Amino acid sequence: MLKDxxxxxxxxxxxxxxxxxxxxxxxxxxETTVRRCCHNAEQxxxxxxxxxxxxxxxxxxxxxxxxxxxxxxxxxKLYCSKKCRRRRYE
Ligand SMILES: [Zn+2]
Numbered sequence: 001m002l003k004d005x006x007x008x009x010x011x012x013x014x015x016x017x018x019x020x021x022x023x024x025x026x027x028x029x030x031e032t033t034v035r036r037c038c039h040n041a042e043q044x045x046x047x048x049x050x051x052x053x054x055x056x057x058x059x060x061x062x063x064x065x066x067x068x069x070x071x072x073x074x075x076x077k078l079y080c081s082k083k084c085r086r087r088r089y090e
Contacts, residue, residue, distance in 0.1 A: 010037045063088045 006027055013023045020038070024031040059068040059076060063084035068077050079085040 007037050007041070010034055011041045014038045014041075 006029070009027055010023055013026060014020075014034075018026070020031050020034045023034045027034070059070055059078075060066065061068060061080035061084050062078050064080060066080045068080055070076060079088065
């Protein structure tokens with residue numbers, strides 16, 4: 001696992017349009033690690049703003065967009081099925 005600080009450095013360099021190889025050299029880790037780190041960061045960026053923009057009174061599956069039926073008193077669901085949830089984290 002990469003340290004958060006190093007991860008942020010990688011993401012920052014990537015935003016500056018540096019190549020994976022150049023970033024890997026700079027932070028002294030493998031190119032694969034850099035690639036994976038950037039990929040994860042993109043997924044996080046995709047997920048969080050969406051979650052914040054969805055009003056709390058309604059809910060849609062984050063994977064397929066299907067409307068979710070909320071049961072009062074139950075924990076809010078993020079996905080319509082286990083299948084969607086699993087796909088999201090693959
Ligand atoms: Zn779904």
